[in-house]
Amino acid sequence: xxxxxxxxxxxxxxxxxQRRRQAVALAYRxxxxxxxxxxxxxxxxxxxxxxEAKRQGIYVHDAPELVSLLMGLDLDxxxxxxxxxxxxxxxxxxxxxxxxxxxx
Numbered sequence: 001x002x003x004x005x006x007x008x009x010x011x012x013x014x015x016x017x018q019r020r021r022q023a024v025a026l027a028y029r030x031x032x033x034x035x036x037x038x039x040x041x042x043x044x045x046x047x048x049x050x051x052e053a054k055r056q057g058i059y060v061h062d063a064p065e066l067v068s069l070l071m072g073l074d075l076d077x078x079x080x081x082x083x084x085x086x087x088x089x090x091x092x093x094x095x096x097x098x099x100x101x102x103x104x
Contacts, residue, residue, distance in 0.1 A: 023049040024070040025058075026079070028091065034078040035087055040071055059094045
C-alpha cells in the first residue's frame with residue numbers, strides 16, 4: 001500500500017461491541033478509469049489494513065455506509081459509477097489535507 005503516484009485511502013466501520021470492524025482500502029493510479037479496491041477485510045484483517053495505512057501515513061476515513069457498499073466489491077474491482085461523486089469529493093478533501101499537513 002505504498003503511495004507513489006497514486007492516491008490511497010482506507011475506510012473503516014465499527015458499530016457497537018457486537019460488530020466486527022471492517023476496512024476497505026482504495027487506490028487510484030494515473031490512467032485508471034476509477035479508484036479500485038486495493039484491500040478489504042473484517043476483524044483481524046481490517047485491523048491489519050488500518051495499521052498498514054497508519055504506518056504508511058495514509059488517510060483513514062470512518063464512513064460506515066460507504067464501507068458497507070465497498071465491501072460488496074471484489075479485490076481490484078473499480079468502484080461503480082454510482083460512487084464516483086462521493087469518492088471524488090473525499091479524494092479532493094484528502095488531497096487538500098495533504099497539501100496543508102507538514103511532512104515529517
